[in-house]
Amino acid sequence: MDYVIRVGAEAVISRVNWNGLDTVSKHRVPKPYRIAELDKRVREQRTLHEVRVMVALKRAGISCPAVILLDRNEATIYMQYIHGVELRRWLERGDIEEVKEVARDLGRIVGRMHRSKIAHGDLTTSNILIDESKKLYFVDFGLSMFTSELEDFAVDVHLLDRSLESVHYKLRELFMRNFFIGYAEILGKDFTKNLVSKIREIRMRGRYVEERRR
Ligand SMILES: Nc1ncnc2c1ncn2[C@@H]1O[C@H](COP(=O)(O)OP(=O)(O)O)[C@@H](O)[C@H]1O
Numbered sequence: 001m002d003y004v005i006r007v008g009a010e011a012v013i014s015r016v017n018w019n020g021l022d023t024v025s026k027h028r029v030p031k032p033y034r035i036a037e038l039d040k041r042v043r044e045q046r047t048l049h050e051v052r053v054m055v056a057l058k059r060a061g062i063s064c065p066a067v068i069l070l071d072r073n074e075a076t077i078y079m080q081y082i083h084g085v086e087l088r089r090w091l092e093r094g095d096i097e098e099v100k101e102v103a104r105d106l107g108r109i110v111g112r113m114h115r116s117k118i119a120h121g122d123l124t125t126s127n128i129l130i131d132e133s134k135k136l137y138f139v140d141f142g143l144s145m146f147t148s149e150l151e152d153f154a155v156d157v158h159l160l161d162r163s164l165e166s167v168h169y170k171l172r173e174l175f176m177r178n179f180f181i182g183y184a185e186i187l188g189k190d191f192t193k194n195l196v197s198k199i200r201e202i203r204m205r206g207r208y209v210e211e212r213r214r
């Protein structure tokens with residue numbers, strides 16, 4: 001029952017049964033356009049980085065797949081398979097009360113992650129999984145950072161908001177409003193206000209860049 005889940009730009013994600021364990025392998029594939037030696041080092045470093053972040057999240061009590069094995073030479077992480085769906089897909093169901101509850105919960109979890117000085121780096125609804133009991137898990141830590149910069153935290157929330165573009169605007173608004181309620185429970189109203197201003201700044205910058213392109 002082994003199969004490929006996704007072929008990404010950088011890695012191939014597969015579901016593999018190993019010793020009866022339901023696992024996911026994330027293999028960073030060689031890039032032919034990079035010098036072989038450098039390529040190997042880059043893949044190894046990114047793989048190690050991703051595992052370091054997963055370990056840090058574990059310490060902080062934030063849910064992500066458990067790391068089962070690290071094959072450094074093959075730039076492959078074997079991790080726990082999460083029985084769930086991407087938040088992006090789950091939101092298509094759109095039950096208002098459930099969405100509010102999950103958004104608040106996500107706000108609290110992201111708040112705790114930021115309080116632990118970790119920014120996800122690619123916080124989109126494809127990189128958040130949700131299981132039957134509505135428990136949330138983060139995946140994909142290739143771009144994550146250990147940081148204290150408000151800007152890095154704001155980018156996380158900005159990306160999350162942007163990734164909600166495909167859902168109905170009313171649902172998106174509801175989601176973000178509840179997200180911020182949960183977030184503020186952890187990091188306080190003042191911090192959250194500063195974060196919101198920073199997000200606005202990031203958005204303006206984005207618009208400015210787009211206008212210049214035209
Ligand atoms: N541990 C896991 N359990 C279940 N699904 C996973 C797991 N890890 C990744 N996935 C699925 O594979 C997709 C791609 O994995 P991800 O780490 O985000 O790679 P990429 O860097 O290519 O985006 C995720 O969006 C998620 O749907």
Ligand SMILES: [Mg+2]
Pocket residue numbers: 126127139140
């Ligand atoms: Mg991803």
